[in-house]
Amino acid sequence: MAASSGLKGALEVMHAIKISDLIGIQKGLIKVTQSLKKMKETFQLIHNHVEPNAFHGTFRIFVSGWRDNPMLPRGLLYEGVSNEPILLSGGSAAQSSAIQCFDALLCIQHEGETGAFLTRMRDYMPPAHRHLIETLSVCPSLRDFITTCSSSDLCQGYNSCVSALVDLRSYHLNTVAKYVIVPGNRARSMGCPLRGVGTALNTTGTGGSNLMVFLKSVRNTTQKALILERPTTSRET
């Protein structure tokens, strides 16, 4: 629900840019910001319901994949489907289109390996979702529009939205540390019998990323999108 109202907001913003409707852009951005805040609130519920060691030692193993997985270096043979083993990433919210749509709307571009990983995760999305991200990516740039029209309200609306995304990603980073890094270190220090996939999953996301490096890079790139407001000169005041 949170994501769908945010996506409606994103489309409203794109439409409003085309007709230079500043109020429409502002309203759409507010919807996106609210949606990101709601996502974080929902995410916070995890602490009441999921125990980190159970998550790390049991659940994660079932959502890991067979790409970048030392237990299955050549992938998995799908008998009756292919004569060659297939490499597929495990389940990851990186495969959800909502956040990538917001990145596209806000003109947040992840470069290098980080960007390549996120783009590869689109292969796991329904085609219509992938197309929506691509459509938003080639629409006129919201960020350029805002920096050019120099409306302080719009700039603040955009920055609130980026800040909500930075906040969600920072919260996500801390939660990943709690649910993956800490239990992983604990299991290692106790000489946990998990081998192969279990051990690899201490530093690798289920989608196959080098997780902390990747997640910090994504968060930092988001932060850099904030528009620094021009200081008002004495003549303007």
Ligand code: HEM
């Ligand atoms: C304990 C719960 C969670 C864990 C351990 C976790 C872990 C991870 C990891 C390791 C990655 C790196 C990519 C990979 O290799 O899979 C990732 C990516 C991602 N996760 Fe989570 N995640 C959790 C919950 C969530 C939730 C609730 C959301 C949505 C609100 C979310 C959204 C994302 C997104 C969008 C990415 C891609 C990177 C980005 O765009 O910021 N995750 N997650």
